[in-house]
Amino acid sequence: MNRNICQFGAALASGIVFGFGLSLSGMLNPARVQGFLEVFGTWDPSLAFVLGGAVVVAFIGVQVMKLMRHPAFDDTFHVPTIRRIDAPLVIGSAVFGLGWGIGGFCPGPAVASLALGLPQTVLFVVAMLVGMTLHDRLWSRGT
Incomplete structure (x- = not known):
């Protein structure tokens, strides 16, 4: 079978599982996320369990990756090599937060919430895409 088709199929299956997990856990509801961040009000701890589960899955995945010579559908693993914490990383993290x-x-x-058809979700995704595009165009000029 063609490697590109396998890669696409694996990515599609991963995205479907990810989206289903987000939906099942209630993370498509922005009020759930904002409730988690409201530590001095009516705090909703459910996101902590979702994040904890994600850390466990990622940890297991990294350990399995270390045992493999290469991924199933590529020649090498693509992991970050830069470990430096610099101003762009800190600023980007703050803007993301x-x-x-x-x-x-x-x-x-x-992106998964677009399936719900809520206007505020569409506005958020459009603003996110505009921000990503601006960043890519401005950042590539500066480097």
């Missing part, structure tokens, strides 16, 4: 707190979405759940 602000957007996450204000909008109640991060990119994956925002």
Whole structure:
């Protein structure tokens, strides 16, 4: 079978499982995320369990990756090599966190929430795509 078709199929299956998990856990509801961030009000701890589960799955995945010589559908693993914490990383993390707190979405759940057809979700995703495009165009000029 063609390697590209296998890669596409694996990516599609992963995305479907991810989206189903987000839906099942209630993370497509921005109020759930904002409730988690509201530590001095009516705090909703459910996101902590979702994040904890994600850390466990990622940890297991990294351990399995270390035992493999190469991934199933590629010649090498593509892992970050830069471990430096610099200003762009800190600023980008802060902007991501602000957007996450204000909008109640991060990119994956925002895209999955488009299936709900809510106007605020469409607005968030459009704004996210505009921001990504601006960043790519401005950042590539500066480097």
